[in-house]
Amino acid sequence: MMDKQIEIEVRARKALDHMKPYSPGKPVWEVQQEQGLERVIKLASNENPLGPSPKALEAMKQALSELHRYPDAQSLRLKQAIAIQYQILPEQVIVTNGGDELITLVSETFLDDQDEIIVPSPTFSEYAFGAQLLNARTIEVPLKANYEYDSEAILAAVSDRTKLVYLCSPNNPTGTFLKKQDLKHILDSLPKRVLVVVDAAYSHFASDESYTDGLSFLKEGYPLLVLHTFSKIYGLAGIRAGFGIAPEAIIQSILKVKEPFNVNALAQAAATAALGDVDHVHKSQQLVWTEKQKLYHALGKLGYGYTESMSNFILVELGEHAEKIYEQLMARGIIVRYGKQWALPLHIRVSIGTSEENESLLTALSEIGEQGYVGQKSGVRSS
Numbered sequence: 001m002m003d004k005q006i007e008i009e010v011r012a013r014k015a016l017d018h019m020k021p022y023s024p025g026k027p028v029w030e031v032q033q034e035q036g037l038e039r040v041i042k043l044a045s046n047e048n049p050l051g052p053s054p055k056a057l058e059a060m061k062q063a064l065s066e067l068h069r070y071p072d073a074q075s076l077r078l079k080q081a082i083a084i085q086y087q088i089l090p091e092q093v094i095v096t097n098g099g100d101e102l103i104t105l106v107s108e109t110f111l112d113d114q115d116e117i118i119v120p121s122p123t124f125s126e127y128a129f130g131a132q133l134l135n136a137r138t139i140e141v142p143l144k145a146n147y148e149y150d151s152e153a154i155l156a157a158v159s160d161r162t163k164l165v166y167l168c169s170p171n172n173p174t175g176t177f178l179k180k181q182d183l184k185h186i187l188d189s190l191p192k193r194v195l196v197v198v199d200a201a202y203s204h205f206a207s208d209e210s211y212t213d214g215l216s217f218l219k220e221g222y223p224l225l226v227l228h229t230f231s232k233i234y235g236l237a238g239i240r241a242g243f244g245i246a247p248e249a250i251i252q253s254i255l256k257v258k259e260p261f262n263v264n265a266l267a268q269a270a271a272t273a274a275l276g277d278v279d280h281v282h283k284s285q286q287l288v289w290t291e292k293q294k295l296y297h298a299l300g301k302l303g304y305g306y307t308e309s310m311s312n313f314i315l316v317e318l319g320e321h322a323e324k325i326y327e328q329l330m331a332r333g334i335i336v337r338y339g340k341q342w343a344l345p346l347h348i349r350v351s352i353g354t355s356e357e358n359e360s361l362l363t364a365l366s367e368i369g370e371q372g373y374v375g376q377k378s379g380v381r382s383s
Helices: 014-018 028-035 054-066 076-086 098-110 126-133 151-156 180-189 215-219 248-255 265-275 278-302 322-331 355-370
Strands: 093-096 116-121 137-142 162-168 195-199 224-229 242-245 305-307 313-317 347-351
Touching: 014 126, 054 265, 076 093, 076 242, 076 265, 093 098, 093 248, 098 126, 098 162, 098 195, 098 224, 098 242, 098 248, 116 126, 126 137, 126 162, 137 151, 151 180, 162 180, 180 195, 180 215, 215 224, 278 305, 278 313, 278 355, 322 347, 322 355
Parallel strands: 116 137, 116 162, 162 195, 195 224
Antiparallel strands: 093 242, 224 242, 305 313, 313 347
16 A cells, blocks of 8 residues: 555646547446346347357457467458458458447548537437547537438538538437438538548448448549448457448548557458358348337337337337336346437437347336336337
């Protein structure tokens, strides 16, 4: 034990005074410990309920004996695999430690003090986090009443300081998406100095014909970066791997601020193998599409509103008792995300789980409803 207390006078940057760390969903072990439960169902973080790609697991096993070596600093094999999959050049790809790192790298590359980014609201919080880190301003453009994108409002928010426009599609936490014609309108109308980032983390679950991840526009030469992740459809959230596709000049700029060994060797091996695991992708998609329809039907019967989703989660409107219902679900060992963090205090976001997990959720909601916490019949919001 120290005999003398030394006052620490080191002060963090002023930009940090207004920053809040990202708040992830509670892990299973924490809820087990808090609630004294053996079985906990996690439907809070939009993870793949089928688990990781089997081919990825095998690839990681094969790579274990080489862990004394530094990973490939440029992730060349994975870049080449991505390039083949998306029919682009490897020079148009950057591989990162999940999509989160790419967002930070984009901020570090393009934002100066007091520059501006435009984001929909509500949306993924890491876009604003990256801007705050660089002392840039975040301009929020509210989604429409049905959570659709408002392309005209986005364009109206552009100023001389605008550097980045983030378009999360399908959007987290609403599950709604930006239609292809609306993305084209935005791209055609924006000043060419503005970089558009389409966060397509949930693109594999989108089934509407008017959906696009933006890649076709990138190939036409628009200043566009498409963000993808291995955390969702491939079930590799635990190893952190993501990537961006953009014009080569954009990629070369971002590479200047990237750490040399940012993606570990196991993640590179697993992600490369997962790209080729077509069977796992199809099974994951089918599970989400099938279970989503079941949840829509059951939620409607229970009297809860929901937003039709192009993703692997559903935004559910529970009404004025949303927080109490969220807490009671937690007490029963069912973890969902409460919407207050997105200024949606009447909602929860529910990740789509296995059939058994979803049935447990619906049973719990029914039991809670019998106690008097019944949602207002607000109907369905369609995208």
